[in-house]
Amino acid sequence: MTHALGFTEDDLRRMAGARSFERGVGYLSAVSRLEIADEAITATVDGSDAYEVELIEDEDGGLTGWCDCPYGQDGNFCKHCVAVGLVVLGQADSVPQQRSASASRTQLLDTWLESRTREELLALVREQLADDRDLRRRLELRAAAAGEDTGIVRERVLSLLDTRPFARYGYVEHADAHAYGRQATEAVTALRALTASGRSAGAVEVAREALQVLGRTYGEIGDSDGLIGDIATGLAEAHLEACRTARPDPVETAEWLVRYLLDELNDATDIDLFDYREVLGDPGLARARALVVAAWRANPKGWAEKYLMERLLKADGGSVDALVEVHAADLAPNGHTHLVIAGELETAGRPVEALEWAERGLRENVSERGPDSDLIAFVCERYERAGRLADVVAVRRDLMRARPSLASYQGLRTAARATGTWEGSERTDALESLKAVSLPETGRWYDGSPLVDALIDDNDLQTAWQAATDGYADQRQWLVLADRLRDRRPADALAVYLRCIEPLRKQTGDSAYERLAELLLSARACHRALGTEAEFAIYSASLRADQKRKRKLMAVLEQHGL
Structure with missing residues (x-):
């Protein structure tokens, strides 16, 4: 069903902002290959490069725009989107007819394809494969995934994750990350196809290699919109799916998982050891626990070791004292870790110890910027509950001296007014602290x-x-x-x-x-x-x-x- 346009020039200006809108006006003559379909409007806009633009109207009349220029790839409604929108508005009267014509062309193509013989369709596909290398690679991978040779799939998956063709000076910039991402997505599809075709054991091994390859290169890819992170998550999910089907050796799987999670290069995914509980069973979980505890004992200040140990204790319903021990092995200089410990203790119904840890965080603070703001709020709130208003003023005063700012001033003012001590030396001293850092x-x-x-x-x-x-x-x-x-x-x-x-x-x-x-x-x-x-x-x-x-x-x- 065709329909008229649901957006106006004011909508384009609001979405793009005044600056991009004005720039878009200058690109009207650069719009080419415009196609207005029922679902989307597509066009090419010639700028410093030839950029592909797509505008989509949703059922509620809202408009979204995508462009493969660097500014557009950051999620902005860019000048190229504005130019396409203005060109379409300029021919609004003919939009229903253009959409109807597009639907007719699509129907004509579908009818023609359905009327071709198998040999004719094969010839058409081969003709396209000769001209489109990317399409050829994608279909080669799907053919390999459906065949018998897992080695070919492995080779193609690792090739798809290779960043070198997209890297400039050793780094894949944001403008090239989308092209790399479209290619890497095929690797996830291939791994799932391997599992679906009954070769899940091979999929487990290939997925492991794929995760490690992406982990080594993830830091060299501009991924501000999270596309590559989504691919990493897809690889992890494909690995878990394959493990659930293949049921690999639980102890060896536990050893690989812990080794992978402790590797500082493998931070692209959010793999949770306990998502593999069914795969590992009791033997695998026991081995994983032993490895995590040993790793933490050897390096209690390591971020990965500490996180895994904390995750292990919570998953197993470990004691709060064990959690406190993990956190206490690496205390942050601004008292933030003390606050984490206080939170754990308070959740466990031990408020007195919680406050003691929070107060200790204030005393042991060695940060030039003073204690963690949330730690201060925690302590002051508990003091207020206990009616210890003078202690609240003392904490706020210390913060004012360590971190003179408007927020510190306001916090001290509120506390001192509650004790009736603000108008006088308290305010004078606070202003002097601000003056000392304001020159x-x-x-x-x-x-x-x-x-x-x-x-x-x-x-x-x-x-x-x-x-x-x-x-x-x-x-x-x-x-x-x-x-x-x-x-x-x-x-x-x-x-x-x-x-x-x-x-x-x-x-x-x-x-x-x-x-x-x-x-x-x-x-x-x-x-x-x-x-x-x-x-x-x-x-x-x-x-x-x-x-x-x-x-x-x-x-x-x-x-x-x-």
Whole structure:
């Protein structure tokens, strides 16, 4: 059934953003090979390369877009998608007819194929195989998987996982990862076909090699959208399926699994030892437990060893004390591990010991940034429950000294107000801590100083203005102060707005134009408060004359009555 378009130009602009939308407008003439089918719209857009674009409308009228340009492969609705969408909107009246024609072509092709003889279809397939090497490789692999020679399947699977044809300077960039992923997906299909064809024992061995090959190269592949991770998961699932069918030697399987899971290169999959419980049986599980315990004893600070030991204890219903021992063997300097231990103890119904471990985490903290924030929250919450409010203030004060920030300031303020000690030396000392790390010459604050943010948060705007005047504020903070104090100090606020307008004169783009208009509106409000509207009119006219070549800016100013 054909249907009209369910998206508009505004939808394209919203999905792409103003910048990509404007760029897409310039690519309308670059759209070719447009095909509008009932399920999808496909086209090629010539940019720095020839990019393939697909737009899909769902049943609810939503629109999704995919493009194989680097920006599109990151999951963005890119300028090429915009260009295709605009071209389609430009011929919206003919869309139902184009969709009907596409459906007719598909039906015609299906009818023609069904009418061919076996020999004619074979000739057609062979003709395609001669021209399409990738198709040939995929079909070769499927033929091998359906045949008797597991060795051929092994060779082709490992070849499909070879990253060298896609690597540039030893690394598969994101733009090439999709091509590699499409190829590697065939390896998963082949392994499952091996199991389905009654050769699950061979599938187990080939899957092991495949997992190890991908593990060695996974760190050399750009996989920001998780495609290669999905393939690794598929290989792991194919291995488990094969094991469940083949029932390999349980002890040897346990040894391979533990060895694989302890290998630091094999972090592409989330293989869980206990998913193999049925395959391993009691003998295999016993061997796995012995190997995990031995590995952890030999290297208690190893991440894999520690994780496996923890997983082993939880799966077996081990004691909380054994879990504490595992975690205590490698305590994080900021107390995070102490918090993990406290959580385990509290879950086990031992809150007193839990708090003791959390307090120990605070005492043993050696991190320059102070204790873990969640650890502090844990301790303070338990102190509050016990009515130990003065202890909460002490913890928050220590954090303020170790990690002066707006969040630390707010936490201390809340705690001190509960004890009635905030207004006085507590607040003064806290502000001094912020001032000590906020000096511009320290170079530590790139987003303005926490001193000004704290004063604004306190609504102590006059003191905040003075701190800004002394050099502690960035542009964002100056604008916050100007907006908050505009009614009381219109002349000072006006100076801030004019100062922020100047650099925008040299910028282009929708966001810069909207920001300029907002600042001009604020400046006009200041002039009105000062009774100097004539000065603003002169300033505005001068700015328009200076910027008159920016037609989009002129339109934005008109929209805002400027």
